[in-house]
Amino acid sequence: MTAVYEKLRKIVGPDLVTNDEYIRYTYSKTADAVYQHMPDYVVRPKTPEEVAEILRMANQEKVPVVPRGGGAGLMAGAVPHRGGIVLDMTEMRKIIEINIEDQVVTVECGITWAELNKELYKKGFYTGCLGPGSGMSAVVGGGLSHNSVGGGGGAKYGSCCKHVVGLEVVLPQGDIINTGSLCSKYVEHPFSRYGFGADYSGLFLGDNGIHGVKTKAILRIYTKPPYVAGKTFMLKRGNMKYGVNIFLEWLTKGGFGIYDGFYFPDYFIMGLSAMTPPTYLPWKDLNKAAIFYTTEAFSEKELEANVESLDAIVLKNTGVPLGPEIEDGNLAKYQYGMDGNWSFYQNTFGVPARTQSLTTEAHCPVQLFPKMVNVIDKWSAKHAAELTKIQQMTGIPVGAGCGSVGLAGENNVELAIGFTTVIKPEFRDLNIALWKDQLDMVIKAGAMHYMLGYVTSRQLVEAEAFTDQYYNFMKGIKKILDPNNILSPGKFMFEMEGYK
Amino acid sequence: MSEGKYSHLEKVRAMVEACYRCGDCRIAYRPAVGRYQVCPVREAVPAKWEPFFARGKIMLIMGLLYGDLQLSQELADIIYQCTICGSCKFICNYSYHPSLPHPLSQKMDHPKIWEALRAELVEAGFPLPKHAQMLAYCQENYNPYFEPHAERLKWIPKGKTFPKEADYVLFMGCTEPYRIPEILQNTIRILDIAKVNYTILAEEEWCCGSVALRTGDRKIAENMAKHNLEALKKTKATHLITHCAGCYRTLKFDYPDLLPEFNIQVLHITELIKDLIAEGALQLKKQISRKITYHDPCHLGRHAQIYEAPRYILNHIPGIDLVEMQRIKENAWCCGAGGGVKSGFPDLALQIAKTRIQEALDTGADAIVTACPFCLRNLQDAAKELEGDQTIEVLDLLDLLLQAL
Numbered sequence: 001m002t003a004v005y006e007k008l009r010k011i012v013g014p015d016l017v018t019n020d021e022y023i024r025y026t027y028s029k030t031a032d033a034v035y036q037h038m039p040d041y042v043v044r045p046k047t048p049e050e051v052a053e054i055l056r057m058a059n060q061e062k063v064p065v066v067p068r069g070g071g072a073g074l075m076a077g078a079v080p081h082r083g084g085i086v087l088d089m090t091e092m093r094k095i096i097e098i099n100i101e102d103q104v105v106t107v108e109c110g111i112t113w114a115e116l117n118k119e120l121y122k123k124g125f126y127t128g129c130l131g132p133g134s135g136m137s138a139v140v141g142g143g144l145s146h147n148s149v150g151g152g153g154g155a156k157y158g159s160c161c162k163h164v165v166g167l168e169v170v171l172p173q174g175d176i177i178n179t180g181s182l183c184s185k186y187v188e189h190p191f192s193r194y195g196f197g198a199d200y201s202g203l204f205l206g207d208n209g210i211h212g213v214k215t216k217a218i219l220r221i222y223t224k225p226p227y228v229a230g231k232t233f234m235l236k237r238g239n240m241k242y243g244v245n246i247f248l249e250w251l252t253k254g255g256f257g258i259y260d261g262f263y264f265p266d267y268f269i270m271g272l273s274a275m276t277p278p279t280y281l282p283w284k285d286l287n288k289a290a291i292f293y294t295t296e297a298f299s300e301k302e303l304e305a306n307v308e309s310l311d312a313i314v315l316k317n318t319g320v321p322l323g324p325e326i327e328d329g330n331l332a333k334y335q336y337g338m339d340g341n342w343s344f345y346q347n348t349f350g351v352p353a354r355t356q357s358l359t360t361e362a363h364c365p366v367q368l369f370p371k372m373v374n375v376i377d378k379w380s381a382k383h384a385a386e387l388t389k390i391q392q393m394t395g396i397p398v399g400a401g402c403g404s405v406g407l408a409g410e411n412n413v414e415l416a417i418g419f420t421t422v423i424k425p426e427f428r429d430l431n432i433a434l435w436k437d438q439l440d441m442v443i444k445a446g447a448m449h450y451m452l453g454y455v456t457s458r459q460l461v462e463a464e465a466f467t468d469q470y471y472n473f474m475k476g477i478k479k480i481l482d483p484n485n486i487l488s489p490g491k492f493m494f495e496m497e498g499y500k
Numbered sequence: 501m502s503e504g505k506y507s508h509l510e511k512v513r514a515m516v517e518a519c520y521r522c523g524d525c526r527i528a529y530r531p532a533v534g535r536y537q538v539c540p541v542r543e544a545v546p547a548k549w550e551p552f553f554a555r556g557k558i559m560l561i562m563g564l565l566y567g568d569l570q571l572s573q574e575l576a577d578i579i580y581q582c583t584i585c586g587s588c589k590f591i592c593n594y595s596y597h598p599s600l601p602h603p604l605s606q607k608m609d610h611p612k613i614w615e616a617l618r619a620e621l622v623e624a625g626f627p628l629p630k631h632a633q634m635l636a637y638c639q640e641n642y643n644p645y646f647e648p649h650a651e652r653l654k655w656i657p658k659g660k661t662f663p664k665e666a667d668y669v670l671f672m673g674c675t676e677p678y679r680i681p682e683i684l685q686n687t688i689r690i691l692d693i694a695k696v697n698y699t700i701l702a703e704e705e706w707c708c709g710s711v712a713l714r715t716g717d718r719k720i721a722e723n724m725a726k727h728n729l730e731a732l733k734k735t736k737a738t739h740l741i742t743h744c745a746g747c748y749r750t751l752k753f754d755y756p757d758l759l760p761e762f763n764i765q766v767l768h769i770t771e772l773i774k775d776l777i778a779e780g781a782l783q784l785k786k787q788i789s790r791k792i793t794y795h796d797p798c799h800l801g802r803h804a805q806i807y808e809a810p811r812y813i814l815n816h817i818p819g820i821d822l823v824e825m826q827r828i829k830e831n832a833w834c835c836g837a838g839g840g841v842k843s844g845f846p847d848l849a850l851q852i853a854k855t856r857i858q859e860a861l862d863t864g865a866d867a868i869v870t871a872c873p874f875c876l877r878n879l880q881d882a883a884k885e886l887e888g889d890q891t892i893e894v895l896d897l898l899d900l901l902l903q904a905l
Contacts, residue, residue, distance in 0.1 A: 015547045022575055025568065026550035026559040031521045044547065071550075072523045090526075090548065114529040121531065136530065137523030275603045282599055326599050338532050338596060356520050423517065425566055 004061050008043055008085070011053045016044040016091065027068065027086045028079065031134070033356035033423040034431050035076035035454065039066070039086040046091050048168060048176050048215040055213070056174035058085060058486045064496060066488050067213045069142030070112060072134035074359045075453025077146070077208055081490045089141055092215060095119055102189055104165050105221050109141030109214045113151055113160075116140065125221040128157035129409075132451075141214045146451040147206035149363075149408045150416075152335075155261045156296070157222070158409020159450065161205040166190045168216035169204050172482035179204070180218065190218040203477070208452045209488045211481050225257070225296035227303040230332030231311065232292035233319035238266045240370040242317045246291055247366045247407060249313045256306040257295040260335070261407040264290045265373065268403050282322070282329035291319065292332035354396045358435040359418035362447035369413050373402040375445045376417050379438050386430060387419075394422045400438070417442065436462075457491040508616040508623075508718075509565055515608050516561050525554035525588040533596040536827055538587050540834040541841075544851040551578045554588035554610055561617055571624040579621065580628045581848060584611045584714055584839035586802040590830040611803065614839070618716030628844045631715040639720055642706035643674040644843075653702060655681030660688065668698035668772075669737040671728075671751060673744035674707050675873040683873055686898040687743050687769060693905060694781040696772070698741070704731035709758075710750040715840040718758075721750075725758045732764060743769040743898070745872035746838070749799035768800060770809040770871050770897065777816050784904040787819040792900070793865040794822060795856065795879065796832035797872030810871050810897055817904045823863045825856075833859060835870075837878035853882030860892055867893040869900060 008017040018024070019041050028038045040063075045051045058065045064084030071078055080086050093111035100123065107116055113131030120126050132138045132148035142148070144167075149159035157163065166180025181187045183195035193201050204211050235242050243263040250258055266289040272279040273286070283290070293310050297303035311321070322329035326338075364372050380387070380400045390398050400419035408414040419438065421431050439459040443449070449456045460466065466474070478485070478494050489496040504510065525538050537543055539553040550556030557579065563569035589611065593604040621627060627635075634644045641649045655677050670691065676683045691698050706728055709721030732740065742748050745768070752766040776782040794814060800806045807829045814822050827833045836842070836852025857879060860868040868883075870876055873896070880894045 018547070018549065020574070022560055022563075022569065022578060023549045023551060023556075025563050026556035029521060029559065031523070033520070042549070044549075070523050070526065071521065071555075088549075112527060112529070115527065118529045118531050118536075134522055134524075136528040137526050277601045277603060277606060279602060280600050326597055334595075334597060334600065354514060354518060 004057070004063055004085075005041060007057050007061075008041055008054065011057070012043055012045055012050050016046070018042050027071075027088070030068075030071050030073045030076055030078050032074050032076045032453075032455065033358055033421070034428050034435070035079050035081070037079055037081045037083065039080040040083050042086045042088055044088045044091040048170050051087065051170045051213050051215055052174040052176055054085065054087065055170060055172055055486070059173055059484050062484060062496070063486065064489050065486050067141070067209050069110060069139035070134065070137040072132070072138045073142060073146065073451060073453050074361075075451050075455040077451070077453025077488075077491070078142075079454060081454055082496060084486075087213065089213075090139065093139070096216065098123060098125075098221070099189065100125075102191055103221050104190055104218050106190070106216060106218045107140055109144070109217050110139050112137060112139050113143060120221055121224065124224055126153070126224045127160070127219055128163050128222045129153045129160045131160050140217050140219070144205055144214060144217060145207060145209045146453075148451060149414055150406060153259055154409060154414060155258045155407035156255070162409070163220040164201055164205060164217060165193050165220055166218040167201050167204055167214055169212040169214055171212045172487040176215075182218070206450065208457055208491055210478060210491050210494065212487070225298050227297040227300055228259075228294065228336060229303055229307050230292060230294035230330065230336050231307070232290060232322045232330045232332050233314045234286055234322055234329075235289040235291060236318040236320060238289055240265065240289070240373065243289065243291060243405065244367055244370065246314055246317050246319070247413065250293070250310060251366070251407070251411060253309065253313070256309045257297050257302065258306075258310065258407070259294045259296045260332075261293045262291065263405040265402055265405075267401060271401070280329075280331065282327060286329070290322070290331075292330070292335075294332050294336045354422070355398055355420040356423045357418050357420050358431060358438075359416070360435075360438045360442045361414065361416050361418060361451070362442055362449045363408055363412045363414055364447045365411050366407075366413050368446065369405050369415060372415055372417065372442065372445055372447055375441050376400050376402055376438070379441050383434055383437070386434060390422055390427060390430070394424070396422050398422060415447070439463075452491070454491055458493055461493045506564060506620050508619040509561060512609075512613045512616045513565060515613055516558055516565065518604055518607060519555065519558045521555050521559070523555050524591050528591050530596075533831070534827065534829075535591065535831045538591050540583060540585060540587065540836060540852045540855070541581055541848065543855070544836070544848055545581065552581065554592070557582070557614065557617070561613065564620070571621055571626055573626050576621045576626040576628055579614070579617055580631070580715070580840055580844050582614055582839050583798070583834045583836060583841045583852070584614050585798040585834035586611045587831075587834065590802055615713065615716065618714075619718050620716075622716035627716060628840065630844050631840050634843060635712055635715065635717050635720055638707050638711065639723070642724070643678060644707060644711045645674055645678045647678045649703070652677045652705065655684050657685060662699040662702065664699065664734070665736045666697045666699035667737060668696055668739045668741050669732060669735050670698050670700050671708065671740055671742040671744070671747055672700060672705055673742060673747040673873070675744060675746075675877070679877065680873050680896075683743055683896050683898060686896070686902050689902060690773065690782070690898060690905070694776045696776070699735055699737070701728070701731045701735070704734075708747040708750045709754070710746040711840070713750060713754055714838065721754070722758050725755050725762075729755070729759055729762055738765060740764050740766045741769055741772050742766075743871070743873070745797040745799035746874055749803045752804060768804070768806055768809070768871070770800075770813060771806065773901065774809040774812045777813065782905065784816050784818060784901070786904045788817055788900060788903055789819040790867060791821040791823060791865045792867045792869050792895075793825050793860050793863045794828075795825070795835065795860070795868055795870040795875060796829055797870055797875045798832070798834050798838055800871060801832055802830055813897060813901060814869065817900060820900070823865055825859045825863055827859065835875040835878045837874045842874070842878060849878055850882055850885065853878045854886060857882045857886055857892060861890050865892065867895050869895045869897050871897045
């Protein structure tokens with residue numbers, strides 16, 4: 001038994017730490033298809049104090065630590081690339097307080113977005129942005145680390161970090177701090193994300209787990225409007241400019257209570273339809289682009305006005321309504337009504353069934369999304385030979401493209417772009433090279449990735465996306481917080497001593 | 501790489517490689533479709549490591565297929581802590597709507613994957629010792645209950661005889677003749693009232709092979725199946741009926757897989773009774789004023805999609821107030837007994853059953869009714885353990901039915 005293992009047993013008790021080879025193996029990957037590395041230990045801490053003790057010990061022993069939430073990240077963010085300790089945070093999943101008066105909820109960060117919202121729904125509330133598209137398995141801590149969006153409510157509420165009112169964070173050297181209004185010892189109930197001075201909550205939001213381990217989050221909650229409508233339209237013209245026009249006009253004319261808005265390129269719909277069985281039967285013979293919205297309101301009258309305005313904009317941009325029911329092709333009704341608003345993106349990953357997706361998804365301004373899709377076309381042309389080789393060797397079709405394009409707050413869309421490939425170990429190096437090149441091209445086209453994890457954070461450095469001054473600024477902050485670089489080493493090329 | 505090393509896993513390789521580790525099988529909640537959590541084992545074990553739900557197990561299989569891991573007894577101790585309830589199959593890209601037949605959800609068959617892994621463990625010499633003892637006995641005496649084969653027919657009431665040939669064969673199974681004979685006695689009373697032309701295989705009936713299949717010994721299962729098929733042929737029956745949900749799943753889905761010539765129609769007793777009620781052959785006249793809830797056995801529900809027949813029967817009993825638990829049909833919480841867990845990890849089985857009993861208590865029902873002898877016994881054990889604060893009766897569906905006839 002190693003000294004580290006013995007110390008971990010003392011901190012969390014013998015049942016919540018393991019060095020078992022089989023269990024460790026299951027923590028060696030996340031939802032990306034190619035990166036894998038075994039941890040030496042996996043721990044399930046129950047309290048922030050245990051997390052703090054683990055981090056202090058890790059500093060003494062110079063052992064890397066990687067926090068892991070639902071393990072649903074697509075950028076290998078929770079893969080222990082340098083070995084060491086994986087902190088499985090899912091033991092900490094309590095809802096501590098739902099404060100209706102102050103409209104905030106305090107949770108432990110290992111709770112899933114779905115479990116949290118299930119409880120909020122009972123009281124007529126929700127978190128607005130429901131977190132990432134994998135919110136049935138993804139936890140609050142992971143969503144905040146990635147500034148995620150895609151799990152419903154993106155058009156109205158933007159990404160999930162916007163709704164943070166405060167955090168409890170264990171810093172890499174073991175100090176436990178509260179950000180936001182709770183930084184004051186005299187504040188009893190959290191009410192503001194900003195404490196005295198700078199936005200230190202923001203230091204840990206979208207940080208991809210390098211600045212600290214989030215143990216509690218205080219999130220703003222919103223009244224769930226009682227009136228909802230959703231419509232789906234076929235767009236007669238394939239040109240993406242119609243999708244852009246619709247999104248822009250929806251946004252610039254006031255939003256009309258729009259909760260989610262999704263555009264589906266025609267080739268994506270044809271791809272879904274070519275599956276066995278076709279993924280969405282009413283779209284089987286559509287062969288056109290489609291767009292849908294869901295809108296919420298506090299009165300029937302307001303809802304009717306929203307629908308009228310939203311419809312008018314789609315109709316003048318070649319839209320044809322597909323009918324009111326799910327069976328008619330109204331995917332909006334399914335998404336809002338049946339799937340809990342989490343599974344749409346996620347399910348498109350499993351559509352090909354024999355291949356897996358390596359994703360390059362990112363945000364960009366609405367008007368730029370056709371350009372980003374064009375980047376993927378260029379990438380496909382550039383790598384046609386490699387993709388053909390994989391296809392010929394396996395007999396399995398592989399390819400790249402843009403899936404759904406969803407409104408993601410402000411004037412942004414979230415692009416579900418990437419490529420599907422065969423994940424056999426013999427293709428690992430090729431897949432990584434292809435993935436890195438696609439990321440590189442999308443970064444250089446001016447898109448903004450949010451879920452960075454290990455893969456994109458390093459690619460940003462390789463692509464020289466940061467100025468020297470900015471990168472030094474990032475390095476400086478990391479150095480102050482985590483001088484030994486024990487927390488998530490490797491991301492952004494910040495390494496522990498002894499690693500390259 | 502271990503290309504070709506694992507013949508059973510190779511057959512499910514495409515499914516294993518299709519898993520993209522989203523983790524919905526960990527703890528998904530989808531209130532709109534009645535889904536509250538996924539894996540009964542994960543929720544019951546103290547340390548909820550990844551291998552205690554589907555994603556982790558699939559990772560382990562990938563480790564075997566890619567040569568990173570080896571089979572061992574330690575692995576068996578993890579893998580056998582699964583009831584093979586199939587709940588994970590019904591969250592894996594499962595849309596809950598016929599218009600969205602997601603390709604992956606159509607391809608994935610988690611119980612099949614877990615059974616393939618168990619078959620590898622058994623062939624490599626790593627069965628769970630308790631299962632190995634049970635199956636060794638079963639091979640010699642045709643039941644896993646350590647009972648003499650000759651006592652399989654002890655349940656038959658004095659004077660009751662069965663013809664050599666009939667349209668229907670009632671498959672007894674092992675649990676009922678050796679542990680809950682009343683169920684079989686009730687079954688034949690109902691069949692006699694409805695004047696069904698049936699017989700039994702009597703001493704020619706061997707264990708169906710379910711226990712062997714679920715725990716990974718396909719050879720024993722195949723032997724049992726071959727023998728039972730020969731016995732069945734002699735009766736000239738066109739239909740096979742059984743009350744045991746485990747036998748039903750095996751006869752209906754595994755026998756055609758094991759024995760291509762098996763072409764007899766298999767019915768669960770609830771399917772037949774539903775038809776008998778609809779045709780008027782069974783008249784439910786007596787009032788039973790009870791508030792009850794129904795537990796979907798996994799082998800009947802998720803494994804065979806029989807959700808409506810038992811509810812049809814219950815709803816036709818005068819006076820019965822059927823209230824549903826929070827998790828039903830494809831979302832039903834397993835009783836905890838299946839997949840060899842009751843014999844291999846009895847405390848785990850009991851822990852899971854207690855959760856289900858609590859869920860039944862939450863409905864305000866005074867009885868939880870089921871249609872599987874295995875569920876019945878495990879839920880009864882849990883109800884006894886919980887006695888004190890609140891009580892609930894655990895009943896077989898036919899018990900209630902007979903009271904109404």
